[in-house]
Amino acid sequence: MVEIIFGYFAITILIISLLxxxxxxxxxxxxxxxxxxxxxAGIYLLLNAEFLAATQIIVYAGAILVLFLFTIMLLDLREExxxxxxxxxxxxxxxxxxxxxxxxITGLKGFKTTFVGQWDIKEIEEATHTKALGKVLFTEYLLxxxxxxxxxxxxxxxxxxxxxxxxxx
Amino acid sequence: xxxxxxxxWLGSLMFCIGMAGFLIRRNIIIxxxxxxxxxxxxxxxxxxxxxxxxxxxxxxxxxxxxAVAAAEAAVGLAIVIALFRNRPTVHVDEITEMKG
Numbered sequence: 001m002v003e004i005i006f007g008y009f010a011i012t013i014l015i016i017s018l019l020x021x022x023x024x025x026x027x028x029x030x031x032x033x034x035x036x037x038x039x040x041a042g043i044y045l046l047l048n049a050e051f052l053a054a055t056q057i058i059v060y061a062g063a064i065l066v067l068f069l070f071t072i073m074l075l076d077l078r079e080e081x082x083x084x085x086x087x088x089x090x091x092x093x094x095x096x097x098x099x100x101x102x103x104x105i106t107g108l109k110g111f112k113t114t115f116v117g118q119w120d121i122k123e124i125e126e127a128t129h130t131k132a133l134g135k136v137l138f139t140e141y142l143l144x145x146x147x148x149x150x151x152x153x154x155x156x157x158x159x160x161x162x163x164x165x166x167x168x169x
Numbered sequence: 170x171x172x173x174x175x176x177x178w179l180g181s182l183m184f185c186i187g188m189a190g191f192l193i194r195r196n197i198i199i200x201x202x203x204x205x206x207x208x209x210x211x212x213x214x215x216x217x218x219x220x221x222x223x224x225x226x227x228x229x230x231x232x233x234x235x236a237v238a239a240a241e242a243a244v245g246l247a248i249v250i251a252l253f254r255n256r257p258t259v260h261v262d263e264i265t266e267m268k269g
Contacts, residue, residue, distance in 0.1 A: 002170065002171055003171055006171045006175065010175070010179045013179065013183065014179075014182055014183070014186070017183055017186045017187065017206055018186060020190070020199075020202060020203075020206060021186060021187075021189065021190030021193075021194065021199075021203065021206075026196060026198045026199055026202075029198075029199050029202055030202065033202055033205065033206070036206075036209070037209070040209050040212070040213060043176075043179070043213055043216075044216055046171070047176070047216050047217055047219075047220040048220060049216050049219075049220070049228055051228075052216060052228055052231055052232070055232065055235060056212075056235070059235050059239060060205070060209075060235070060238075063239060064205065064238065064239055064242045067242055067243065067246055068198065068201070068202065068242070068246065071198065071246040071249060071250060072198060074250060074253075075249070075250070075253050075257075075259065076257070077259065080196065080258070080259055080260065083195075083260065084195075085194065085195065085196075086193045086194065086195065087192075087193055087194070087195050087261075087262065089193075090192075090193040092192070093189055093191075093192025093193040094189055094192075094193065096188075096192060097185045097186075097188040097189035097192060098185070098189075100184075100185055100188060101181060101182070101185040104181040104184070104185070105178065105181060108174060108177050108178070108181065111174075111177070113173065113218070113221055113222050115222055115224070116222065116223055116224075117222055117223045117224025117225070117226070118223070118224070119223055119224055119225045120223040121220075121223070124225075132225060133225055133228055133229070133232075136225040136226070136229055137229050137232070140229075141226075141229045144229070144233060148232070148233050148236040148237070149236075151236060151237060151240050152236055152239065152240055154240070155239070155240030155241075155243045155244050156243065158243075158244045158247065159243040159244055159246075159247040160247075162244065162247035162248055162250075162251050163247040163250045163251060165254075
């Protein structure tokens with residue numbers, strides 16, 4: 001049963017990602033991406049990561065994609081859609097990514113998980129996923145968490161500075 | 170129980186589709202979307218490994234990746250707007266001002 005659900009999510013994700021890459025209209029790409037993020041959230045739910053599934057939907061679908069849509073609507077892209085979609089060197093790009101895929105797949109063939117951590121699924125279910133994740137995040141990984149907040153702050157400042165109109169002196 | 174390798178293959182395929190899109194598309198907004206696609210492939214791999222290794226570190230790392238993706242989207246789209254103000258195009262082939 002779980003295999004069927006995983007198969008549905010995986011096949012849909014792959015089809016949608018091909019559509020994102022190939023569709024002519026950027027708005028269509030963004031909307032396909034929205035559907036893709038929901039399916040990735042489904043994959044997270046299959047992996048018992050409820051908090052991450054919620055974060056995926058709130059941050060990616062709710063914030064990042066809306067930002068993309070706003071930007072597309074600020075720009076006038078009607079003429080851009082008429083021009084050809086792909087670069088002249090597209091076979092080279094396809095070749096490179098296929099090569100990377102082959103390397104990844106062959107590398108994964110011999111991969112085994114030998115390390116076993118202390119958070120097995122029973123323990124996470126007992127503590128609930130959010131609490132378990134918060135416990136790890138706010139004790140062991142407090143410094144990376146603070147650095148992530150700093151990264152976001154700098155990104156806000158950078159976005160404001162870059163997108164602001166130059167003041168006439 | 171779904172084997173771990175299925176998740177890893179799915180993540181790798183997403184990463185490579187995103188990479189192909191980044192290399193072959195000319196529209197800079199779709200190139201940013203492809204970066205998001207690649208980051209999502211990495212996230213799927215991280216969460217799958219975290220689940221199968223019974224450790225939460227991968228999921229903490231996924232949260233960091235999501236934060237960095239949000240920052241990258243904000244800065245990248247601000248650059249697109251600044252670029253579009255100077256010359257009205259989003260095609261990367263036509264942006265050659267930085268060429269020496």
